[in-house]
Amino acid sequence: MNAVMLFGLCGPVLVGLGLFGLITNPQPLRKILAFNLLGTGTFLLFGVIARRGAAAGLGGDPVPQALVITGIVVAFAATAMAIALLLRLFQETGQAALDSGDPNGTSAPTDVS
Amino acid sequence: MTITFIFDAILVVLLLTVAIWIIVARAAFSAVLAFVAYGLLLAVVWVELSAIDIALTEAAIGSGVTGMILLGAASRLRETEAAVVSAGRPLILAAALLCAVIAAALAALVLSPPSTVFTLAPETMAHLHESGLGNPVAGVLFVYRAFDTLLEKVVVVLALVGVWSLAPDRFWGGIPGLQVSQQPNSVLTLLSQLLPPLGIVFGIYMFWTGANNPGGAFQGGTVLAAMWILVMIAGLQNPPSTNWRWLRVLVVLGPAIFLAIGLAGFGLAGAFLAYPPGYAKPLIIVAEAALTLSIGVALGLLAAGPPERVAQQ
Numbered sequence: 001m002n003a004v005m006l007f008g009l010c011g012p013v014l015v016g017l018g019l020f021g022l023i024t025n026p027q028p029l030r031k032i033l034a035f036n037l038l039g040t041g042t043f044l045l046f047g048v049i050a051r052r053g054a055a056a057g058l059g060g061d062p063v064p065q066a067l068v069i070t071g072i073v074v075a076f077a078a079t080a081m082a083i084a085l086l087l088r089l090f091q092e093t094g095q096a097a098l099d100s101g102d103p104n105g106t107s108a109p110t111d112v113s
Numbered sequence: 114m115t116i117t118f119i120f121d122a123i124l125v126v127l128l129l130t131v132a133i134w135i136i137v138a139r140a141a142f143s144a145v146l147a148f149v150a151y152g153l154l155l156a157v158v159w160v161e162l163s164a165i166d167i168a169l170t171e172a173a174i175g176s177g178v179t180g181m182i183l184l185g186a187a188s189r190l191r192e193t194e195a196a197v198v199s200a201g202r203p204l205i206l207a208a209a210l211l212c213a214v215i216a217a218a219l220a221a222l223v224l225s226p227p228s229t230v231f232t233l234a235p236e237t238m239a240h241l242h243e244s245g246l247g248n249p250v251a252g253v254l255f256v257y258r259a260f261d262t263l264l265e266k267v268v269v270v271l272a273l274v275g276v277w278s279l280a281p282d283r284f285w286g287g288i289p290g291l292q293v294s295q296q297p298n299s300v301l302t303l304l305s306q307l308l309p310p311l312g313i314v315f316g317i318y319m320f321w322t323g324a325n326n327p328g329g330a331f332q333g334g335t336v337l338a339a340m341w342i343l344v345m346i347a348g349l350q351n352p353p354s355t356n357w358r359w360l361r362v363l364v365v366l367g368p369a370i371f372l373a374i375g376l377a378g379f380g381l382a383g384a385f386l387a388y389p390p391g392y393a394k395p396l397i398i399v400a401e402a403a404l405t406l407s408i409g410v411a412l413g414l415l416a417a418g419p420p421e422r423v424a425q426q
Binding site for chain 2: 002003004005006007008009010011012013014015016017018019020021023024025026027029030032033034036037040043044045047048050051052053054055056057058059060061062063065066067068069070072073074075076077078079080081083084085086087088090091095096097
C-alpha cells in the first residue's frame with residue numbers, strides 16, 4: 001500500500017459519499033455541495049491515473065492533469081449558475097425546495113425520482 | 114512506513130472526515146464551511162500527487178471562489194432550512210447500498226492497475242521545447258489542447274451571461290446584489306486596503322510564471338478577482354453597474370483575443386489555434402495576459418451575483 005494507492009482509494013469513497021448526499025439530501029444547496037464532492041472524487045481518480053503515468057522526468061502525466069484543471073473551472077461555472085438559479089427560485093417562491101409548493105413536505109422523499 | 118506515508122494517511126483521514134461532515138452536517142452553513150476546508154485539504158493532496166497546477170486551481174477556484182458563492186447562498190437560504198423533511202429510512206438504506214456498490218467497483222479498478230501504464234508524458238515533453246514553454250501542463254492547456262482551454266474560458270463567460278439573465282426584468286443592467294460589510298472600521302477594511310497591492314502583483318506574477326512554472330492565467334486571474342471581491346465586500350468600492358460597456362468588453366476581451374489568435378492560425382500556421390514557428394510563446398503570453406484580466410473580472414462578477422438594484426442614471 002503506497003501513498004498513491006491511498007489517494008486512489010479516496011476517490012471512490014468521495015464519489016460514493018457525494019452520490020449518497022445527492023440522492024438523500026432534499027435541500028438543493030446540499031445537493032449542489034454533494035455534486036461538487038462527487039466531482040472532486042472523479043478528479044482525484046484522474047490525478048491518480050496521471051501520477052501512475054509519471055515518465056520523462058515528470059511527476060505525472062500532464063494531459064489528465066490539464067483535463068482536471070479544465071474540469072475544476074467548468075465545475076465552478078456550473079456551480080455558480082446553479083446557485084444563481086436556486087437563489088432566484090427562493091426570491092420568486094420564498095422557498096428553496098425542488099418539490100412544487102407542498103409546504104408540509106410530504107412529497108420530499110419523491111424528489112429524487 | 115515512512116514519515117511521508119504517515120502524513121499522507123493522516124491527510125486522507127482528515128479529508129474523508131471533513132467530506133462526511135459536508136454530507137451529514139445539519140446546518141447548510143457549517144457544511145459549506147467544511148467544503149472550504151475540504152478544498153484546502155484536497156489542494157495538499159494534489160501537491161502530494163505532484164500536481165501543483167491542480168493544487169493552485171483547487172485552492173483558488175474549487176475552495177475559494179466556489180466557497181464564497183456557496184457561503185453567500187447558505188446565509189440567504191438559512192430560513193428555509195427549518196421546513197426540510199429528511200429522506201425516509203428505506204430510501205437512505207437503498208441509496209447507501211447503491212453508493213457503496215459504485216464506490217467498491219471504482220475501488221476495485223484502482224486496486225487492479227493495468228499491466229501496461231498508458232502515459233502521454235514522453236510525447237508531451239518531446240515537442241514542448243518547440244513552443245518555448247517550460248511548464249508541461251501549460252503546454253497541454255495552450256498548445257496541445259488549446260481548443261479545450263478556449264471553450265473553458267467561453268464557459269465562464271456563458272455562466273456569467275446565465276447568472277445575469279436570472280435578474281428580474283426591472284433590474285437588467287443594474288448593480289449586483291453583493292452583500293457588503295456595514296462596519297467601516299473593521300479588520301476587513303484594513304485588510305482590503307493592505308492586501309490588494311500585494312495581491313495584484315502576486316496575481317500578475319502567477320500568470321507570468323505560469324509559462325515555465327506552476328501557475329497560469331486562471332490561477333492569476335482568480336487572485337485578481339479575490340482582491341476585487343475583498344474591496345467590494347469591505348464596502349470601499351461598489352460593484353459596477355452591469356450595463357457598463359467597458360465592463361462587458363473586459364469580460365469577453367480574453368476569449369476574443371484567444372479566438373482571434375486561433376483564427377489567425379489558419380493563415381499563419383495552417384490550422385485553427387496553431388502557432389507560427391518561433392511565435393508560439395509570445396502569442397500564448399498575449400492570450401494569457403488578456404485571459405487573466407477577463408477571468409479576474411468575470412469571476413468577480415460571478416461572485417457578486419445577478420443585478421438586484423437599478424443603476425443610477
